[in-house]
C-alpha cells in the first residue's frame with residue numbers, strides 16, 4: 219500500500235465561530251488557522267469581539283455555532299480542561315498561596331504527573347522565561363513583569379499545542395512592555411506551540427505575530443502576514459485603525475491611502491501649512507494639498523524644511539492606493 223504523507227495538523231483551526239450576547243453579535247462567522255510554531259495576532263479595537271473568540275476557543279464561552287480543532291482534535295463539545303490549551307489572561311490569575319515553582323507545576327500535576335516530574339517540567343520552563351532564581355517566591359513578592367512571565371511559564375508547562383494569550387502585556391509599563399515584547403518573540407521562536415494572541419496594540423501585533431487577523435464588529439476583515447496587512451490595508455477602516463494618517467475621501471465610495479513612504483519632503487511644489495502642533499518627537503502639521511488635507515509628523519531635522527508657513531513636498535503616486543472607504547456608517 220502506498221503511504222500518503224500526512225500534513226501535520228495545525229495547532230488551531232476555527233471554522234465559522236459565532237457568538238451573540240442578546241442583540242450584540244460579538245463574533246460572527248470567524249474562521250482562522252494557527253500552524254504549529256506560528257503566532258497569529260487577533261487585532262482590533264475595544265469591543266470588536268477578540269476576547270469572545272479567544273474564550274470560545276478556550277471553551278469558556280458556549281458558542282452559537284462553529285467548530286474548534288486543537289492539534290487536529292475536534293474540541294468543540296469539550297470543557298476547557300479537556301481542550302489541552304495553555305491560557306494566559308490579563309490578570310495572570312496566579313495562586314497567591316503557592317510558590318512560583320508550584321504555580322508552574324500545577325498544570326502538569328493536574329494532568330496526572332507525579333510531583334517530582336511536575337517540578338522538573340516546571341523548572342525547565344522557568345529557565346526558559348529566565349525565572350529560575352525566583353522559584354521559591356510567592357506571586358506577591360514579584361514585579362508585574364515577573365508575574366507575567368510566571369503566568370507564561372505556567373501555560374508553557376502544560377506542553378499544550380496551543381497557547382492563548384489575552385492582552386498579555388496590558389498591565390505593564392511601557393519599558394517593561396518593550397522588554398517583554400522582545401523576550402516573548404524569542405520565546406515563541408523556541409517553543410513548538412501555535413500562539414493565538416489578542417491585542418488592540420498594533421506595535422505588539424507587529425512585533426510578535428507572523429500573521430495578523432484584523433477584527434471589526436465581530437468579523438475578521440483582513441487576515442495576512444503582519445507585514446502585508448500593515449503595508450497594504452484592505453480598506454480605509456483597516457488603514458485608519460492601523461495608524462495611517464492620510465486616508466483621504468475619494469470619489470465613489472473609495473479612499474486614497476497615502477502612506478508615509480509616499481511623501482517626499484524638501485522637493486516639489488510649496489504647500490501651505492494650515493495647522494501645527496509641537497510634539498515630544500518633533501511636530502505634527504497639516505498641509506493643504508490639492509488631494510486634501512495631509513497630516514504629517516516631522517522629526518526635528520525635518521522641521522528645518524519648513525519655511526514660514528509653507529513646506530515643499532512631492533507625493534509618489536506609485537505607493538499611493540485607492541481602497542474601499544468603509545469608515546462610515548460604522549457597524550461597530
Ligand SMILES: Nc1ncnc2c1ncn2[C@@H]1O[C@H](COP(=O)(O)OP(=O)(O)OP(=O)(O)O)[C@@H](O)[C@H]1O
Pocket residue numbers: 239242243244262263264265266267268269270271418
Ligand atoms: N458576557 C457578556 N454579556 C454581554 N455582552 C458581552 C459579554 N461579553 C462580551 N460582550 C459584548 O460583546 C462584544 C465583544 O466583546 P469582547 O470582550 O469579545 O471584545 P474585545 O474585542 O475583546 O474588547 P476589549 O479589547 O475591550 O477586551 C462587546 O460589545 C461586549 O460588550
